[in-house]
Amino acid sequence: MSTIYPINDNYLDNNIKQLEKLENQKLNNNEKIIVYTKGAPEIILSKSKYIDDNGIIKEIDENTKKTINSKIEDMTKSALRVIGFGYKILDKDKFKNLNDNEIEENLIFCGLVGMIDPPKDKTKESIDKCKDAGIRVVMITGDHKDTAKAVAEELGILTNGKIITGEELNKLSNEEYSKICEDIQVYARVYPEQKVRIVETLKSMGNIVSMTGDGVNDAPALKKASIGVAMGGGTDVAKESSDMILQNDDFSTIVKAIEEGRKIFDNIKRFVKFQVSTNIDAILTIVGASIINIPLPFNPIQILWINIIMDGPPAQSLGNEGPEKNLMHRKPENGEILEKRDYLRIIIFGLTMAIGTLGLFIYELKSNQSLGINECKTKAMTVAFTVFVVYQLFSAYCNKSNSTVKNRAFTISILISFILQLAVIYISPLQTIFRTTGLDIIDWISIFIVAFTIFIVEYILRKTVFKK
Missing domain, CATH: 3.40.50.1000 (HAD superfamily/HAD-like)
Structure with a gap:
């Protein structure tokens, strides 16, 4: 029985697509080096001069090579990963004087193995x-x-x-x-x-x-x-x-990671669009009041309330929106948070809300003059303050996704924000702090009619400018 001593194990060389293992064997009292080779079948076959046919070593002819190549083609076309095997026996003394190329030449081809690595179901x-x-x-x-x-x-x-x-x-x-x-x-x-x-x-x-x-x-x-x-x-x-x-x-x-990434990016855009449109609305409203030379519709504490309490919860809850229905049917975007169409929408929203707020504020100033200067101004400011808040709540709704997944956090945040606004208007200590007064049913009808214009603008934009 021969005694086997592995002497070398070369890693796969990607340039020649094969791997070799050298073993020192004692055959009939003569020391031999056996080169075992496996790799790309066409490479192994091209370097083979002989074939091991059931233990009989004979020179490989062109017809045999064609038959083997045909078998390789059949196996690979069946999606099999095919590996070719060959070996070579060298005298130990001669082996020392051979370079790598000479060692790899004139192999004895001994067969093929086909393995299947099926793709996963999904x-x-x-x-x-x-x-x-x-x-x-x-x-x-x-x-x-x-x-x-x-x-x-x-x-x-x-x-x-x-x-x-x-x-x-x-x-x-x-x-x-x-x-x-x-x-x-x-x-x-x-x-x-x-x-x-x-x-x-x-x-x-x-x-x-x-x-x-x-x-x-x-x-x-x-x-x-x-x-x-x-x-x-x-x-x-x-x-x-x-x-x-x-x-x-x-x-x-x-793919799931891409879908989740797109959803997160969409929600970031919703948050930014909502917050920017709110700030643009506030700026245009205050600047507009100064330009037309009327009293400011908000006092500092009301502006602070809008930015911290009223905008915060709805904006943050937009981050929990589910994926759009067409999320994975859209082409990849350029990565910009706000596109040109978003800027146009923000400006139109800002102008709509500013005009509506100032228009209702002016109307209240003129229609409540019989209450006296201070009471008239307080009433008008309360109406303007409230319609501004309702505008923001409606604007937040316009920024929602069309996902089938319900966003309970959004619904709860809208309800909480509205209840807090009611508290500021009707609870006496808060009225003193925020300089507000109670509103009657006619005031609320006016507020909701004016604020509803944001939905009309959104509908027109989607059907015209932003129609896909």
Whole structure:
């Protein structure tokens, strides 16, 4: 029986797509070095001069190679990951004088193994969601071109037939590659350094690139990507190079993260739009009163109340809004909190609320002159103060999403804000602090009619300027 002593174990060389193991064996009292090789089947086959046919070593002819290549093609087209195996026996004395290339030549081909690594159940569904959301999914793999093609077609990634190998990519200049980069959906037999080139080229064309990976060789590309995503079961190097780690190694989790990110971003925009429109309204109302030379409709304590108590809860509760119905059917946005259309909406809202507040304030000043100067002013300021608050509550409602998920926090915050406003108007100690007075039913009807104009403006904007 031979005694086996492993003397070397070379790691996978991505440039030649093979791995070698050298063993020192004693065969018939002669010391031999046996080179065991596995890797890309087409590479192993191209370096094989002989074939092990059930223990009989014979020279491999072209017909046999064609048969093996045909088998490789059949296996890869069935989405199998195929590995070729070969070996070589060398005299120990001769081995010392051979370089790596000579060691790898004239192998004895001994067979193929096909393995299937089926995609997870929800992967295709997640990729379809990405397409709906305007996100282009590209497959980059070290697998055989036919294997990559079969898997990509199964997942719906490959739709236009654009697939390229690492060898073909190497032949393209940066300019040539840039012209076709956006059309390529699958990269096969890719080398690690090519992943970096792919990411850099996509980024140079204005794309936000997210890269997933789990191996040491993925680390440079993960670091170059706009968002590097490492698998939870990946290497420490890959995790350290990434911005995000998937604990469950599931592609669908990335899609869920995108959906959650879009929802959060939408809610931030709602918060900002609501707060800015409130401040614009207050500024326009006060400036407008100064321009037309009438008393200010609010006193300092009322303005403080509006900013801290009335705007705070509704604005914060907008951050709990559920996702829009079309959230994952929209193209990615440019990342700006406020777009041009948002500024237009804020200005129109501000003008509407300022005109309504000042108009009702002037009306109250003129219609209540019989009450006396102080009482008339207090009544008019209370009405203006209240219509301003109701405007803000209605404006907050206009900023809600069309989500089917109920936002109870929003409803509660609106009710609390309105109850607090009633307390300021009708509770005597608070009337003294805020300089308010009680309002009758006619006043409330006027307040709600005027404040309702914000819904009319919102409806007109959605049907005209902001119609999608």
